[in-house]
Amino acid sequence: DGGITQSPKYLFRKEGQNVTLSCEQNLNHDAMYWYRQDPGQGLRLIYYSQIVNDFQKGDIAEGYSVSREKKESFPLTVTSAQKNPTAFYLCASSPDRGKNYGYTFGSGTRLTVV
Amino acid sequence: DQQVKQNSPSLSVQEGRISILNCDYTNSMFDYFLWYKKYPAEGPTFLISISSIKDKNEDGRFTVFLNKSAKHLSLHIVPSQPGDSAVYFCAASGTGTASKLTFGTGTRLQVTL
Numbered sequence: 001d002g003g004i005t006q007s008p009k010y011l012f013r014k015e016g017q018n019v020t021l022s023c024e025q026n027l028n029h030d031a032m033y034w035y036r037q038d039p040g041q042g043l044r045l046i047y048y049s050q051i052v053n054d055f056q057k058g059d060i061a062e063g064y065s066v067s068r069e070k071k072e073s074f075p076l077t078v079t080s081a082q083k084n085p086t087a088f089y090l091c092a093s094s095p096d097r098g099k100n101y102g103y104t105f106g107s108g109t110r111l112t113v114v
Numbered sequence: 115d116q117q118v119k120q121n122s123p124s125l126s127v128q129e130g131r132i133s134i135l136n137c138d139y140t141n142s143m144f145d146y147f148l149w150y151k152k153y154p155a156e157g158p159t160f161l162i163s164i165s166s167i168k169d170k171n172e173d174g175r176f177t178v179f180l181n182k183s184a185k186h187l188s189l190h191i192v193p194s195q196p197g198d199s200a201v202y203f204c205a206a207s208g209t210g211t212a213s214k215l216t217f218g219t220g221t222r223l224q225v226t227l
Contacts, residue, residue, distance in 0.1 A: 004157075006157075009155075033214075035217075040123065040219060041219060042120075042203060042217045042218055042219035042220050043158075043203065043217040044217075045214065045216075048214060058214075088155075090157055090158070092157070102148050102160050102163060102205075102215070103158075103160070103215060104160075105150075105157030105158050105159070106157050107155075107156050107157045108155065108156065108157050110155070
């Protein structure tokens, strides 16, 4: 079955630590995205990548970093520079650059800073 | 700058009645619109979409209406069922945005018995 896998489902981080959220897809999609969901703010775009070895900042990229070394994988690192990292993080992919096919989403990772 | 707005954070509807969820947008370059449904602690799932060349698209109990002149779209669910209780996100993309979607803030629908 094709889909997007995010891991872990729950993640706890101490203040000052970097953490990496995993996102893997076997849909052969070109484009991948990271969103953050906070109560009352909908989904906000952190980073996106339309092709391997290339990625672009979204609306709230500060304090985050990504890599796209393989088509299937788009990990997100939440660095200590992110002032308010507690949120629900969603990874998504879409099949084609520049086309409006919509996204397939993973099931999300809830990150809590303790 | 919120380019896609869902002004009603929540909506309660009786089972069997119609649910109407609204969405407004400001970017005139948007030409494709989608609705996603999201349950707690899960990723959103695609529900229905509409291109700007149409003003209506229907899929079973779900119909999306687009009013381009008003930059407004709505999702109608008829009849509403308890399983429809979820958060609904409106999203838009268009010329110059590549495949990026801009999402609204969501509307929480509660279908009561």
